[in-house]
Amino acid sequence: MKKITKVNNIKSLDPQDWDKTREIGYQMIDDMIEYLQDIPTTPSWNKIPDDVKTHLEEDIPKDPTPLEEVYDEFKHYILPYPKGNIxxxxxxxxxxxxxxxxxxxxxxxxxxxxxxxxx
Known part of the structure; x- marks a missing residue:
């Protein structure tokens, strides 16, 4: 049952595949628990490499991006470089x-x- 509603000519922001979204959400929780579990065995600080800085300075996407791609980008470019001491x-x-x-x-x-x- 895919119902798309329009508000001011904008399609719904709801996921088109709720089951896939749920699957990715569970993976995110598992990944974060593993990340927290491993904190004591990882370096307390990681220098942000130049390629990561360059990537983060790029313009944000103008078009929709699949959740898997956004999460993969988060894991690669954001998660390894937390703000402050964790x-x-x-x-x-x-x-x-x-x-x-x-x-x-x-x-x-x-x-x-x-x-x-x-x-």
Whole structure:
């Protein structure tokens, strides 16, 4: 049942394939849990290579991009270069004793487009 509604001549932003979107969403969660699990065994900082900087300075796509491509780009160009220190002990001493809850709270703040800090 594919129903496309138009609002001001804009097609719905809903995915055309909800099952594929769900599959990718589950993969994202699995990848993030693995990423968090591996933090203590990875370098505390990675220099951003010139090719990544160049890519990030390019214009954003003007046309729709499949979710798989966006997520692959995120994993390659964004995820390996986090802002700040993401080591678990840093979170414990400097952010919150609720390490995973803090990350989730901040993720929710980012999702809703709010600016907040979890104590």
């Amino acid at each position: 080591y678990p002990l840093f979170w414990h001493y400097n952010r919150s004793f609720r390490r995973n809850v803090s990350r989730n709270d901040e993720s929710q703040c980012n999702y809703w487009g709010t600016r907040c800090y979890v104590h």
